[in-house]
Amino acid sequence: MAQPEGARTAAEPAARIEQELQLYYWMKLVRAFEERVSRLHRQNKIFGGVYSGAGQEAIIAGICASLLDGDFVAPLHRDLGVFLVRGVDPGRLMAQLMGKETGLSRGKDSFLHGGDLEHGIFGSTSMLGSSLPIAVGAALKFRMKREKNIAVAFFGEGASSRGDVHEAMNFAGVHRLPVLFVCENNRYAYSTPLEKQMAIEDVADRAQAYGFKGHVVSGNDLLEVLEVTERVVARIRKGEGPALIECKTYRYRGHSEHDAALYRDQEELIEWQSRDPIPRYELFLEKKGHDVKHIREQIDERAQKVVQEAVDFAERSALPKAEEALEDLTAPSPTPAPKGK
Ligand SMILES: Cc1ncc(C[n+]2csc(CCOP(=O)(O)OP(=O)(O)O)c2C)c(N)n1
Numbered sequence: 001m002a003q004p005e006g007a008r009t010a011a012e013p014a015a016r017i018e019q020e021l022q023l024y025y026w027m028k029l030v031r032a033f034e035e036r037v038s039r040l041h042r043q044n045k046i047f048g049g050v051y052s053g054a055g056q057e058a059i060i061a062g063i064c065a066s067l068l069d070g071d072f073v074a075p076l077h078r079d080l081g082v083f084l085v086r087g088v089d090p091g092r093l094m095a096q097l098m099g100k101e102t103g104l105s106r107g108k109d110s111f112l113h114g115g116d117l118e119h120g121i122f123g124s125t126s127m128l129g130s131s132l133p134i135a136v137g138a139a140l141k142f143r144m145k146r147e148k149n150i151a152v153a154f155f156g157e158g159a160s161s162r163g164d165v166h167e168a169m170n171f172a173g174v175h176r177l178p179v180l181f182v183c184e185n186n187r188y189a190y191s192t193p194l195e196k197q198m199a200i201e202d203v204a205d206r207a208q209a210y211g212f213k214g215h216v217v218s219g220n221d222l223l224e225v226l227e228v229t230e231r232v233v234a235r236i237r238k239g240e241g242p243a244l245i246e247c248k249t250y251r252y253r254g255h256s257e258h259d260a261a262l263y264r265d266q267e268e269l270i271e272w273q274s275r276d277p278i279p280r281y282e283l284f285l286e287k288k289g290h291d292v293k294h295i296r297e298q299i300d301e302r303a304q305k306v307v308q309e310a311v312d313f314a315e316r317s318a319l320p321k322a323e324e325a326l327e328d329l330t331a332p333s334p335t336p337a338p339k340g341k
Pocket residue numbers: 076078126127128155156157158159160162184186188189190255
């Protein structure tokens with residue numbers, strides 16, 4: 001990313017400064033994109049449910065910053081930002097949300113199950129937690145083929161109560177597979193509060209039972225997520241087996257756009273908003289000598305432009321044709337082996 005005006009020019013490596021600003025841009029882009037999606041949902045332009053991750057952007061940016069081409073990611077229904085940060089075209093993503101034929105699944109699904117394997121993104125599954133065994137399977141494939149990549153599985157604290165999650169972690173622990181489990185603990189699973197979900201304080205404690213380390217970080221502090229992830233991912237890539245990072249966070253909106261979240265009180269929301277990851281990171285940038293006001297203006301403008309172009313592209317795109325309804329529903333049959341072999 002070209003450095004915006006206002007970026008400090010101290011004797012620090014340009015790559016580091018560029019990364020600092022790139023992370024800021026990612027959080028801003030994800031927030032702007034999701035805010036727009038919420039508005040479009042109210043205008044009845046979105047196909048299917050909308051599960052906003054507003055408030056959780058530092059997790060997406062901080063985890064994805066350590067990923068490389070070829071890594072496999074299984075995001076949660078709330079992780080639209082993973083698509084943007086992993087480089088999926090924002091226009092195609094918006095078209096997916098609007099059910100258009102230019103979307104990732106050519107208009108055959110809502111955002112919820114849309115994936116993009118070209119960018120190593122597996123579409124989330126309806127059964128909570130069932131994407132963890134899939135990520136573990138991808139990690140097993142990396143191990144069997146001696147590939148250097150890793151798999152990452154995002155899940156919520158609600159999903160962590162499901163059997164699939166434990167089976168996946170157990171298998172990964174036994175076989176020391178290259179997989180990172182990321183729990184986005186936002187304190188509510190739909191309307192179920194944390195204390196009704198589990199009898200322990202930290203999901204991360206469960207990792208010990210499967211023979212690997214669990215780490216707890218503030219999911220609203222990008223620098224903390226980043227620092228722990230870099231360390232943990234380096235160990236996974238070296239072959240030291242799986243790890244779990246639990247990110248404590250909060251979702252600002254309801255479970256989905258149709259949920260007014262009346263089961264939680266306003267004060268709690270306001271308290272968490274005061275820990276918003278974006279202004280918190282701006283403070284860091286300011287301390288490092290950046291002209292934050294200037295950078296914010298430039299980055300907001302850039303993010304809004306990207307979002308607007310994505311909306312324009314999606315709105316211009318056609319709905320899928322009825323005669324294509326049965327295409328791409330199953331994987332192509334493997335080419336039969338030549339006779340006599
Ligand atoms: C096995 C299963 N049970 C219930 C649901 C309905 N459901 C969808 S999302 C959700 C809440 C999930 O909470 P959590 O895993 O903490 O993730 P969050 O939505 O908070 O990000 C529920 C109960 C489901 N999809 N699958």
